[in-house]
Structure formats: C-alpha cells, structure tokens
Amino acid sequence: MESKLKKSIEVEKINYFRCSEVDVELAYQAFSIGFSDYIVKFNYSKEQFVNLFFCPEGNKPEHSFVAIYENEAVGVILGGIKMYETIKTMRCGTLAISPDYRGLGVSQKLFELHKEEAEKNGCKQLFLEVIVGNDRAINFYKKLGYEKIYDLSYFSKSDLTSLQQIQLESSTEVNKVEFNTFKETITNWDFHINWQNDIDYLEKLTNFSYYLARVNDENVGGLAVNENGRISILITDKVYRNRKIATTLLKSAANELNLKSFSTSIPNNNSLEGFLQKLDFKKEKIAQYEMYKMI
Incomplete structure (x- = not known):
C-alpha cells in the first residue's frame, strides 16, 4: 500500500511533452x-524504432x-494524421506505459492530449489497432468510446x-509497373485496406514491387x-x-522476385x-482489432 501511495504522489509530478520538444531517446525508452x-x-534498437514508427507508420513527433x-x-503515445478512406484521421501508432505507472491515469492523460491534437488539426475520427487477447487495453479503449470495426487476420505460406x-x-x-501507375489503377476499386498496407504507407517504402494483371x-x-x-x-x-487472376499475380511475382514464402494481413475479407x-496459406494465431472513434 505504501508503494501505491508513493506512486500516487509521484504521478502528480509527471510532466507531458510533445515528442518534438524532447530527445527521441525518451520516446524510445518509454x-x-x-x-x-x-x-x-x-527488440527494436533506437534506430529501428525511429525508422519504423516515424517513417512509413506515419507518426510525427509533433503529434506525439x-x-x-x-x-x-x-509513457508515450504516438500519433499520425492523414486522409484515411476519405476521412481526416488521427491514428494512435502506439501507447506504452511503464508497468510501475499503470492504473494511475497516465494513459488517460496521454489520450486526452491525443484527442485534443486530433481536434486541433481538424480530424474527424480516431483510429488504432490492438492485439486480440489484450483485454485490458481493449476495455480501456472501449471506455474511451472506441468501437471495433474490423478484425485483422494474418496469413503465411512458407512453401x-x-x-x-x-x-x-x-x-x-x-506486368510489373511503377508505383504511380499501380496507385492510379487500384484507387478506382472500392475496398478497405488496413493502415499499414495502404497506398500512403507503401509510398514511403522502397523495397516493394507492383504488378497489374490485364485481360483484354x-x-x-x-x-x-x-x-x-x-x-x-x-x-x-x-x-x-x-x-485465377490473383493466383497468376502471385505466381508471376514469386518467379520474378525468386520468393520463397508469402505473408500478409487482411481485414474482414x-x-x-x-x-x-485454398492456396494453403496458414492462418496465424495472432490477430488484431481495428477500432474507431468519431470526433
């Protein structure tokens, strides 16, 4: 009880800063x-953390x-803003709280700042992903008004x-095509792509190849x-x-790129x-929920 009281006193002395106002080392530590x-x-190094979370993921220090x-x-909350399926959206790229400071309102305060930042920037919805089975986090997000909309499943084929x-x-x-040609083509089709697979995410990456299938x-x-x-x-x-259009695409890419395996994630499809x-992809045990909150 003494330890809990001590932490209750300490939490009043916690200060909150934008990640752009402090060394990125602090965000990495949290x-x-x-x-x-x-x-x-x-097990990310600081360099890996920065290259992943502040690059293709779309988080910005000034929104975190x-x-x-x-x-x-x-504690740390990362935020990224973009037009996501025609709606200006603030995504929570990650929320992490030190085990010693959980249950003391730190995550609540971080989400208050997160939402305020979204509103200041004209966002109309909040969005996040959470691992299925992380019931504490899921219940916390539900209390904040988030609702599960999509189930995100993972698949792999090793042979x-x-x-x-x-x-x-x-x-x-x-045909193998350039990114812009691929982008122009698939945006004509109406379908949901999760944040970490969508066009804006891909545009920041350099190790992807793009293929289009043509008939007549x-x-x-x-x-x-x-x-x-x-x-x-x-x-x-x-x-x-x-x-067999999709099968043809996969087989063509596997041959040209000399691929040994495939992996992917798909939301409610x-x-x-x-x-x-049908192609003997294995469904992985890990899964996520995509949760939204309108503001």
Whole structure:
C-alpha cells in the first residue's frame, strides 16, 4: 500500500511533452519499458524504432506525446494524421506505459492530449489497432468510446511448391509497373485496406514491387509485394474473380522476385481469406482489432 501511495504522489509530478520538444531517446525508452511485458516481444534498437514508427507508420513527433517523471520516460503515445478512406484521421501508432505507472491515469492523460491534437488539426475520427487477447487495453479503449470495426487476420505460406504447380489461364497478362501507375489503377476499386498496407504507407517504402494483371487490355487485378514476400495489396476486380487472376499475380511475382514464402494481413475479407486458405496459406494465431472513434 505504501508503494501505491508513493506512486500516487509521484504521478502528480509527471510532466507531458510533445515528442518534438524532447530527445527521441525518451520516446524510445518509454516504448521499450512499456512493451517489456507485452504479448508480442519487440527488440527494436533506437534506430529501428525511429525508422519504423516515424517513417512509413506515419507518426510525427509533433503529434506525439511522452510522459516524464523527473528524468524517466514513463509513457508515450504516438500519433499520425492523414486522409484515411476519405476521412481526416488521427491514428494512435502506439501507447506504452511503464508497468510501475499503470492504473494511475497516465494513459488517460496521454489520450486526452491525443484527442485534443486530433481536434486541433481538424480530424474527424480516431483510429488504432490492438492485439486480440489484450483485454485490458481493449476495455480501456472501449471506455474511451472506441468501437471495433474490423478484425485483422494474418496469413503465411512458407512453401510455394504447390503454387508453382497450378496451371494458369493464358489470357491473363501480368506486368510489373511503377508505383504511380499501380496507385492510379487500384484507387478506382472500392475496398478497405488496413493502415499499414495502404497506398500512403507503401509510398514511403522502397523495397516493394507492383504488378497489374490485364485481360483484354483491361486492368483487372493488382499485387504489391516486397522482397521478402510480404503482400500489402492483392485485389481482383469482382467481375474477374474465380479466374485465377490473383493466383497468376502471385505466381508471376514469386518467379520474378525468386520468393520463397508469402505473408500478409487482411481485414474482414471473406473472399480473400477463402482464396488464401485454398492456396494453403496458414492462418496465424495472432490477430488484431481495428477500432474507431468519431470526433
């Protein structure tokens, strides 16, 4: 009880700063200690942390906040703003609280700052992802008014031998294209892509290849895949489904890039999930919820 009282007194002395006002080392410290007992283990160096969370993830130091007690970083919330599916959105890129400071209102204060920052910048919704099974976090987000909208599932295929044996239709032509051509084509199709796979995310990366499938001089499918086989986008025009368009895209990319495996994540897409399972992709145990809150 004495320890709890001590922490209750200490928490009143916690100061909150934008990450742009302090050394990034403090944000990294809070992230590292906050995730030290997490379901998924993160062993990022500071350089890896910065290159991932403040680059393709879209978080900005000026939209992010860190909680500091004396010289110790005890909590951090990262924020990124962009037009997401036509709505200006603030995403919580991560929330991490030191185990010794949980349950004392630090996360509540960080989210208050997060929401205020979103409103100042004209955002109309808040968004985040959370690991399924992290009930404490899920319940906290629900109390803040977030609602689960999408289930994000993960799939992988470690052996591509069976894919190579599939006979394809000769009428499908696959072309490797530049990013801008790919972007212009797939934005004509209406479908939900999770934040970490969407076009704005891909535009910041350099290790992806882009393919379009054509039938009768019409683009009917697209694939974005990196050098390690991670698929960010795989889509086929509804009219051309069940004609092995997506299979042709995967096989063509695997051959050209000499890929040994595939992995991907998809949100609530029964058609694509069924397709992946038909190709013997393994559904991973880990999953996430995509949660939203309108403001």
